[in-house]
Amino acid sequence: xxxxxxxxxxxxxxxxxxxxVHGQVRGAVSDPCTTCTVRxxxxxxxxxxxxxxxxxxxxxxxxxxxxxxLFQEGDPAEHVYTVTTGQLSLSLSLPDGRRQITEFLGPxxxxxxxxxxxxxxxxxxxxxxxEVHVCRFPRGAFARAMEQSAPLGRRVLSFASRRxxxxxxxxxxxGRKTAVERVASFLLRAARRNEDRGAPxxxxxxxxxxxxxxxxxxxxxETVSRGFSRLRQLGVIRLDGADRVTLSDLGxxxxxAGGD
Amino acid sequence: xxxxxxxxxxxxxxxxxxxxVHGQVRGAVSDPCTTCTVRxxxxxxxxxxxxxxxxxxxxxxxxxxxxxxLFQEGDPAEHVYTVTTGQLSLSLSLPDGRRQITEFLGPxxxxxxxxxxxxxxxxxxxxxxxEVHVCRFPRGAFARAMEQSAPLGRRVLSFASRRxxxxxxxxxxxGRKTAVERVASFLLRAARRNEDRGAPxxxxxxxxxxxxxxxxxxxxxETVSRGFSRLRQLGVIRLDGADRVTLSDLGxxxxxAGGD
DNA sequence: CGGATTTTTGAAAAGTGTCAAGGCGAGTGG
DNA sequence: CCACTCGCCTTGACACTTTTCAAAAATCCG
Numbered sequence: 001x002x003x004x005x006x007x008x009x010x011x012x013x014x015x016x017x018x019x020x021v022h023g024q025v026r027g028a029v030s031d032p033c034t035t036c037t038v039r040x041x042x043x044x045x046x047x048x049x050x051x052x053x054x055x056x057x058x059x060x061x062x063x064x065x066x067x068x069x070l071f072q073e074g075d076p077a078e079h080v081y082t083v084t085t086g087q088l089s090l091s092l093s094l095p096d097g098r099r100q101i102t103e104f105l106g107p108x109x110x111x112x113x114x115x116x117x118x119x120x121x122x123x124x125x126x127x128x129x130x131e132v133h134v135c136r137f138p139r140g141a142f143a144r145a146m147e148q149s150a151p152l153g154r155r156v157l158s159f160a161s162r163r164x165x166x167x168x169x170x171x172x173x174x175g176r177k178t179a180v181e182r183v184a185s186f187l188l189r190a191a192r193r194n195e196d197r198g199a200p201x202x203x204x205x206x207x208x209x210x211x212x213x214x215x216x217x218x219x220x221x222e223t224v225s226r227g228f229s230r231l232r233q234l235g236v237i238r239l240d241g242a243d244r245v246t247l248s249d250l251g252x253x254x255x256x257a258g259g260d
Numbered sequence: 261x262x263x264x265x266x267x268x269x270x271x272x273x274x275x276x277x278x279x280x281v282h283g284q285v286r287g288a289v290s291d292p293c294t295t296c297t298v299r300x301x302x303x304x305x306x307x308x309x310x311x312x313x314x315x316x317x318x319x320x321x322x323x324x325x326x327x328x329x330l331f332q333e334g335d336p337a338e339h340v341y342t343v344t345t346g347q348l349s350l351s352l353s354l355p356d357g358r359r360q361i362t363e364f365l366g367p368x369x370x371x372x373x374x375x376x377x378x379x380x381x382x383x384x385x386x387x388x389x390x391e392v393h394v395c396r397f398p399r400g401a402f403a404r405a406m407e408q409s410a411p412l413g414r415r416v417l418s419f420a421s422r423r424x425x426x427x428x429x430x431x432x433x434x435g436r437k438t439a440v441e442r443v444a445s446f447l448l449r450a451a452r453r454n455e456d457r458g459a460p461x462x463x464x465x466x467x468x469x470x471x472x473x474x475x476x477x478x479x480x481x482e483t484v485s486r487g488f489s490r491l492r493q494l495g496v497i498r499l500d501g502a503d504r505v506t507l508s509d510l511g512x513x514x515x516x517a518g519g520d
Numbered sequence: 521c522g523g524a525t526t527t528t529t530g531a532a533a534a535g536t537g538t539c540a541a542g543g544c545g546a547g548t549g550g
Numbered sequence: 551c552c553a554c555t556c557g558c559c560t561t562g563a564c565a566c567t568t569t570t571c572a573a574a575a576a577t578c579c580g
Binding site: 178179219220222223226241242 | 536
C-alpha cells in the first residue's frame with residue numbers, strides 16, 4: 001500500500017505494523033464443493049433445498065489463513081462469497097493510509113453484494129481476522145440463480161436492507177458518540193451477534209486487535225484501550241486477557257452506549 | 261421529540277431551535293396519479309414503460325412543505341416513495357437528541373427501501389428541506405411489482421448497492437477525516453450530484469442549513485462554518501451568501517477532501 | 521425598516537490524538 | 551524448564567483539534 005505524505009494528515013489509523021501478506025495465491029481453492037454441505041449453505045444464506053440445488057453446481061470452498069486479503073479495493077469483482085467459518089473485516093482507505101473498517105463479518109454473511117451490474121470492481125477490502133472458510137460463487141451465475149428464485153432474491157435484498165440499517169447505526173456512532181459510548185456500543189453489538197447465533201452473550205471472545213477495533217470505531221488504539229479500562233473501572237465489564245470480555249451489567253452498558 | 265438528560269451527554273447536535281411541525285396531516289395526498297407523468301416516474305426510478313404501467317395504478321403524488329416529516333423513526337412503514345422534486349434528509353437520533361443525518365436525498369431517489377419483509381417500522385426519519393414532491397406506493401404492491409419485473413428488481417437492488425457504497429464512504433469520512441476534509445468532501449459530493457443531473461458543478465445552491473450540514477458531517481455548526489471560512493481563505497471556494505458556493509479550484513478541493 | 525434567525529468569529533474548555541515507556545503473554549530456543 | 555524475544559496492550563504526559571459558550575455580523579422576511 002503506497003503511503004503518500006500530505007501537508008499534515010492526522011496519523012490516526014495509519015498502519016503501524018507491517019501490512020498483511022498479499023501474495024499471488026490468496027487462498028486455497030478446493031474442488032467444486034464437496035465440503036459445502038446443505039447445512040453450511042443454509043448457514044450461509046438461509047437457503048432452502050431448491051436454492052441449494054441451483055447453487056451447488058457453481059460454488060467452491062475456500063479456506064483462508066488469518067491476515068490474508070480475500071480482495072482489495074480496485075480488484076475486479078468476479079465472485080460473491082458467503083462465510084461459513086471465521087471472521088473478517090471489510091474496510092475502506094484513504095490514499096494516505098487512514099483506514100475505516102465498515103463491518104466485521106462472520107458465518108452467514110454475504111460478501112461482494114455491494115455492487116450492481118455496472119460496477120465491476122471492488123470498492124472495499126476484505127481481510128481475514130481468523131482462519132476463514134467461504135463459499136465462492138461466480139457473480140453472473142449467482143445473479144441468474146437470484147432471478148430464478150424469488151426467495152433467494154428476497155433474502156439477498158433483505159440482507160442488503162439489514163446492511164443499510166447497520167450502516168446507519170454505524171454512522172450515528174461515528175458522527176455523534178463519545179469514545180466510551182463507541183466502545184460500549186461495539187461490545188453490545190458483539191454480544192447481540194452472539195445471541196443471534198444462539199450462543200450466550202456474555203463471555204465473548206474478540207477476534208480483532210485494539211487497532212482493528214479502533215479503525216472500526218473511528219478512534220486510535222490507545223483511546224479504545226482506555227475505553228475498555230474505563231468500562232472495567234465502572235464495573236460494567238471484566239477482562240480476562242485482552243480478548244476475553246465478560247459483560248457484568250448489560251443494562252448499564254446499554255446506557256453507556258448512548259441508550260439505544 | 262422527548263429530550264432525556266443523561267449524566268453529561270455532549271451537546272453536539274442537540275436541536276437548538278424549535279423542531280419541525282409534525283401534525284396529523286403530513287402532506288397533501290392527491291388522487292391516484294394524474295400529475296405523475298411517465299417522465300416523472302422515469303426520473304423516479306429509471307423505469308421503462310411496462311414498469312410504469314404496472315405501477316401507475318397504485319401510486320399517488322404527495323406535495324410536502326419545507327420542514328415537514330414524511331415519517332419518523334418508529335412509524336409503521338406502509339409505503340415506498342420516490343422523489344420527483346425537492347430535497348430531504350434521512351436521519352437517525354439518539355435518545356438524548358443527538359442526530360446523525362445519513363443522507364440528503366433528491367429527485368430520482370427511493371425512500372423506504374431500507375426495510376425487509378419482517379421490518380414493519382421505519383428506522384429513520386425523513387424530513388423535507390424544501391418543498392418536496394414524491395410518488396407514493398403501497399409497500400406490498402411495490403414488492404409484487406418488483407417480483408414481476410426483473411428490470412425493476414435489478415434497479416432496486418442496484419439502488420441499494422449504491423446506498424451501501426455511499427454509506428461506506430460516509431463512514432470513512434466520519435471516522436477518519438478532519439473537519440476541513442469533511443466540509444470539502446461534502447461540497448465535492450454536492451458538485452458531483454449536480455453533474456450527474458447534467459447541471460454545472462460549480463455555482464451550487466445548498467438547500468440545508470449549517471446545522472443540518474453539521475449533523476451530516478458529525479461536527480458542530482460552528483466547526484462547519486469555520487470549515488467554509490477556511491476554504492474561502494484558501495481560495496478554493498467563493499461564498500455569495502451562506503447558501504451559494506462557487507468552487508474555484510476543484511483539483512485543490514479534491515486534495516483538501518482527503519484525495520479520494 | 522426592524523425583529524428574528526442564521527452565520528460568522530473569538531476565547532476558553534474538553535476530549536481525543538500523539539509520543540513514549542513499561543507490562544503482559546505467547547511462542548521459541550537454549 | 552526457563553529466559554528471551556516479539557507483538558500487542560496499557561498507562562501517562564502533553565499537544566492539538568474540535569466543542570462549548572458568548573457575542574457580533576449578516577441575512578431573511580414581514
